[in-house]
Amino acid sequence: MDNYRQDRAWEEILMRTGNIIAETVDLAIGYKTQGKSTIVMDHLSLTAHRGELVALIGRNGTGKSTLLRTMVVLQPALHGTVRLQGQEINTIKSSGLPKIVSFTSTEPIALRNIKVREVVALGRFPYTNWIGSLSADDEKSVSDALEVTGLLALADRNIDNISDGERQRTLIARSLAQDTDLLIMDEPTAFLDLPSRYSIVGLLRKLTREKDKCVIYSTHDLDTAINEADRIWLMTETGICEGAPEDLMLSGMLAKAFESPLLSFSQTGGTFSFVREKLAPISLEGTGVVRKLTERALRRCGYRIEQDADLKVTVNDAAESTEWILINGLHKEHYASLYNLISHLPAEALD
Amino acid sequence: MSGKTSLLSLRLIMTGLFLLMILLFVADLLLGSTHLAAGDVIKSLFGHGTPHGEIIVMQFRLPKALTAIIAGAAMSISGLLMQTLFRNPLAGPDVLGVSSGAGLGVALTVLTITPLFSFTQGSPLQDWSLILAAWAGAGAVMMIIMAVSARMRDIMTVLIVGLLLASAISAVVSLLQYFSNEAMLKTYVIWTMGNLGNMSYTQIRTLTAATLTGMVLAFVMIKPLNAMLMGETFSRTVGVNMKMTRIILLASASILAGSVTAFCGPLAFIGVAVPHITRIIFGTTDHRTLMPGVALSGAVILLISDMLSTLPGGGQIIPVNTVTSLIGIPVVLWIIIGRTGLGRKF
């Protein structure tokens, strides 16, 4: 499939101003076994810019990890080039690469007896002396990284004595200490609970805004990606397209990438929901937040909102309490909660 | 390192460990398996003791104590390197099959009717024939391991090959034992029990040179080793040349373990247990501390083992390997079962 590029003109402007920090040119990614190459995806031409939060999303098995790993020379590119800071990665000295890009993999830390500060200090590896001692500058970088990630208070705790979210922050702090303008992360929010996920993505966003770093991260978490990322790299089985989250929603690419017989994507809401087969008609009267939430509930139960239907729900949102009135033909019933209303809806419409 | 206070306590512990080693060294000289007056021992060290005392101290106790320190340090460092390289708390120098290789060399010399190393007969190298045979065996295994490592990406494959190699060699040695007579068997079995004595000063110098080589290689690897604690992916993305690192680590561990085994026979459990003991004493996984730490701990443990081998009293002894096993096995069991739990690695 051809590359799908949005707003080429904008791209060229940015290229000329030298704001591109990472780009792939006709890249083919995959793996080699016993001399035979297997291409997972090719003709990838992507860009990422300074100060940008880029989320790489796509279904499982499309090759997100492979792409990120190829960009940091962990895996060889089968064709095409990757340029970081304008230099082709093949020409960058192996001692110079860690100062340009930092990589955080999905590998968990399997140690017990190491402190948070020590983990972060390892990020200074490209700068320390032969035995790994930290200079004053190194110590400063470490402290800064701890501060930005909010880990100063935990700095002297053992790594197994902190929460999962804090452990993830530690890895991010480590990347920060490495002092690179580009940070690449493979699934940094995996296995975290909702608040932690948001907090991590928030941190990444802060890095791009306050420190002018470019962060490219892969994720399964569509919500945060769509809401927080500046740029999306959307990987499908046939290729990749990039752009602002809204661009991809408008063009229908996002929906196409993730839709299935079970799911449908709401463009305005930016969320996925189950496809409902039977939709019975129902009328709804009411305003404000309560109306919106009632709509949601009715939709979940397999109703579609229509002007004139035999079944009618009226919402009365008074100061002290809210009341739902269900009118079915001549019957009229009052309910004090949405749950009660729903339980009394006619059986055949309920999914 | 984190915080000034813990740096101070690390230094204190290291100094304490060093002093303990010196203390045990002196104790090992004073105790021995026969009674020798302490005054005589001290005077003998400076050449003013009784003739008998001088022989006992300079020819028996001093070489043994020095060997204990060198061998203990070398085997422990070798074990530390293996544990970090293979990310396995149960790894030790024997996982490479280097000790087995040394054993094969010795078996071929001792257990066959026409000793393979008979070319040394009559030459000045004669009393080195066993040592040379063991070294050659260890060296051969080291070459095989390096070759495998160069071809295989996954370090775990190298581990498996090492273990299989050790088993294969074991089978060959069993075969040789099968066809040998009692005297040969006994000689071989005694060799496998480990022995720190019977080292001439030339041999001690040679062993020291070999282990220093291995130790220097190990010390320059401290920084990459620390990175490897975070995983191979991290190490590579942060600038560690994994290929070179692996080669140097394998070479260092083989030189250390192979040399010690060549001179002292296989020393059981030291390589596996001492790194863990050291991690607990210092409470850290940082190789800047662990490298000198395991060296000192290893020396201490082996000095203690040497002294304990005279426990039966009256001149009778237990083989050194029995003592190190009795110390090492509970440690290994504790790693697996104890509070630290099996799921966590270090």
Add this chain to the structure above:
Amino acid sequence: MRLFITLFSSVLFLCSCGHGNRQADGRLDRTAASVYTASRFRIDDFQRFKRLTVIDPWQNSSGNELVYYLVPHNVLLPDSISESQVVRVPVRRIVCMSTTHTAMLRALDAEGIIVGVSGTGLVYDSLILDAVASGRIPDVGYESNLDKELIVSLKPDLLMAYGVGASSAEYLRKLTEMGVKVMYNADYLEEHPLARCEWIKVFGLLTGMEGKADSLFREVTAAYFSLADEVRTGVKERPDVLLGAPWEDVWYISPANSYIGRLISDAGGRYLFDDLTEQNSVPYAVEAVFRRATEADLWLNPGTAESLNDIAIADHRMTKLPVFESGGIWNNRNRMTSSGGNDYWEGAVVHPDLLLRDIVSILHPELLPGYRQLYYRRLQ
């Protein structure tokens, strides 16, 4: 931690118990007179047949008796005796598991009945070696590579075996199941050379040459005691004797009541470790042995060493011993074949008097001036 110390010390304690002093069994009473006679077999005469009882024929055995009825071919068995316990004599085909057995048969000129030997490479006697070379006497192997099929095909009337431990009992039991008659020989467990030699009487019974065996034994005993008396009366000082050799860190010291220990004592020497009365040899630290070794006047049986250089190579510290500097080191490797057969372990068993003579001439050359040793050679 406490648990660990307890565990550790109990294991050590158990280890040392293995070689601990054993209370002498009443039957194996070691009074001065009885030590010279075999204590591990007993012959009862029943007129028409003899009953041989072999006692405790393996190490650490106690209270085990094996009974064999030695019955001439033409004699009928009483009902009380089962066939399995009977050995028909004279034996016409025998397989020997040890060269001491072949030596005893050879002394009776009965080597013709040998049809198989274990370890033919270690045989010294030239007649038997000829028979081996011609194929008349095949090697039947030993322990786990014991060629059981070969033994059965040789159709021996008897297999003379010696027991070492549980494993060999296993192989021998298999042979019995296959129909081979096995007799246990406990000669190597006898503590005195004369007691060991007395086992020739058993071979005398088996070959029908009791008379020859008895007279041989009488001669040997007479010669032995005569020399021993000479020693006892003529000797003023007993030289200190060191035995064995170091290997790496350890020196296995034989107890005083061992074969060689008794020989040294009878030959007018003092074994350096005559205070050691264990069942088996004990591992000592070389340092501990060195201490006593500085007092040694003579050093016998230093392992496989055949020259002073061999000893220096094995452990350079031995060169500092006075006995090394004076060259008073002798080893029992004077009568050997190139493949390792040593008459010390073979013929000397039947001639303990000659063995004693060798050792007396080493310890007290003034008693036997100009004597050329048979089994021993001074190390150069």
